[in-house]
Amino acid sequence: MSSHTWPSWLPLRADLAELSAYGAPQVPSLAQLNTNENPYAPSAELVDAITARISVVAKTLNRYPDRDAMELRSALAKFLNNISGTSLGLNQIWAANGSNEIIQSLFLACGSRAALGFTPSYSMHPLIARVTATQWHAGSRNLDFTIDVDGALAQIAQIQPGLTFVTTPNNPTGTSISLQDLDLLAHACAKVSGLLVVDEAYAEFSNDPSAVTLLDNHPNIVVIRTMSKAFAFAGVRLGYLAAREELVDAMLLVRLPYHLSTLTQAAAIAALEFQAQSLATVQVLRQSRDSLALKLEDLGCSVIPSSANFLLFSVENPQSVWRSLLDQGVLIRDVGLSGYLRVSIGNEAENEQFISALRQSLGGK
Numbered sequence: 298m299s300s301h302t303w304p305s306w307l308p309l310r311a312d313l314a315e316l317s318a319y320g321a322p323q324v325p326s327l328a329q330l331n332t333n334e335n336p337y338a339p340s341a342e343l344v345d346a347i348t349a350r351i352s353v354v355a356k357t358l359n360r361y362p363d364r365d366a367m368e369l370r371s372a373l374a375k376f377l378n379n380i381s382g383t384s385l386g387l388n389q390i391w392a393a394n395g396s397n398e399i400i401q402s403l404f405l406a407c408g409s410r411a412a413l414g415f416t417p418s419y420s421m422h423p424l425i426a427r428v429t430a431t432q433w434h435a436g437s438r439n440l441d442f443t444i445d446v447d448g449a450l451a452q453i454a455q456i457q458p459g460l461t462f463v464t465t466p467n468n469p470t471g472t473s474i475s476l477q478d479l480d481l482l483a484h485a486c487a488k489v490s491g492l493l494v495v496d497e498a499y500a501e502f503s504n505d506p507s508a509v510t511l512l513d514n515h516p517n518i519v520v521i522r523t524m525s526k527a528f529a530f531a532g533v534r535l536g537y538l539a540a541r542e543e544l545v546d547a548m549l550l551v552r553l554p555y556h557l558s559t560l561t562q563a564a565a566i567a568a569l570e571f572q573a574q575s576l577a578t579v580q581v582l583r584q585s586r587d588s589l590a591l592k593l594e595d596l597g598c599s600v601i602p603s604s605a606n607f608l609l610f611s612v613e614n615p616q617s618v619w620r621s622l623l624d625q626g627v628l629i630r631d632v633g634l635s636g637y638l639r640v641s642i643g644n645e646a647e648n649e650q651f652i653s654a655l656r657q658s659l660g661g662k
């Protein structure tokens with residue numbers, strides 16, 4: 298609910314009046330572990346490559362960007378094909394300012410019927426549904442936060458959603474769903490003429506194959522990815538999707554003209570050229586994740602098995618532990634889940650700061 302009282306002169310849509318703006322705290326801290334960013338800054342070589350590309354395109358900034366981002370979409374298709382053994386063409390890729398814009402475009406194009414997701418999951422799915430006036434249904438998960446596939450199949454049949462969202466690895470739990478189960482869900486969505494939207498924002502941190510490998514058999518699957526996490530490129534705002542060509546054509550109907558700036562396109566192309574280097578941090582973060590999980594268990598917390606770059610762990614009094622960590626300069630995330638907090642994996646120093654601050658908060662155990 299919003300704490301805002303809107304003035305009568307502002308003709309705000311009535312269905313938005315009670316909403317609060319998205320706002321993970323952005324406060325200065327020693328260890329910033331609350332938005333699942335990659336803690337490793339771009340290498341000097343990548344910075345040079347971005348600067349070189351940008352100094353070339355800067356001379357053309359009087360002109361609008363390539364509206365269809367052809368070079369960038371080809372590079373993204375090549376990246377996905379390399380990691381997944383697929384043969385996606387650029388017409389099966391769409392790119393936007395972060396995967397949040399991709400999600401918004403999906404709602405704008407295909408959100409006339411209800412949408413379904415499995416809670417707890419990424420909070421922006423229901424929020425963007427609300428902003429685009431799509432009815433949202435919150436399905437539940439098993440107690441261990443995995444998806445109850447039979448329950449999900451029943452809900453799809455009953456609600457008949459136009460859009461069903463599955464995040465894997467899931468935020469904020471870190472849990473994954475198998476391709477076999479996605480296959481079952483996609484069939485169920487197809488029976489009600491709905492799309493299965495697989496949000497793979499954290500896929501590079503997991504060993505599971507991407508759902509892009511299911512696209513040949515399932516025209517109704519849409520896979521969403523981002524360069525904000527594994528690629529360590531959150532500041533650029535580059536998200537993309539892979540789907541059948543017709544779905545990409547539908548994105549063209551709702552995108553704003555020239556939505557993706559020339560500078561964004563140039564930076565993202567440079568990062569894709571340096572992908573081996575950017576993604577090298579993924580292995581480091583996975584190892585840090587696994588060792589941080591053990592340290593949390595040593596402190597008596599139970600940790601949900603995670604395939605992402607964050608951990609959900611149990612604490613008795615999440616709000617006061619969150620506050621006490623912040624007082625010690627460590628910013629993590631209270632995702633509003635009773636008995637749990639989420640921490641993003643940081644660099645070594647940040648992880649140390651987090652563990653020692655948590656030890657302090659839990660009474661020096």
Ligand SMILES: Cc1ncc(COP(=O)(O)O)c(C=O)c1O
Nearest residue numbers: 395396397419468498523525536
């Ligand atoms: C599951 C999931 N999807 C999408 C996003 C949006 O990422 P971006 O808009 O930076 O691409 C996030 C960001 O935290 C996320 O956790």
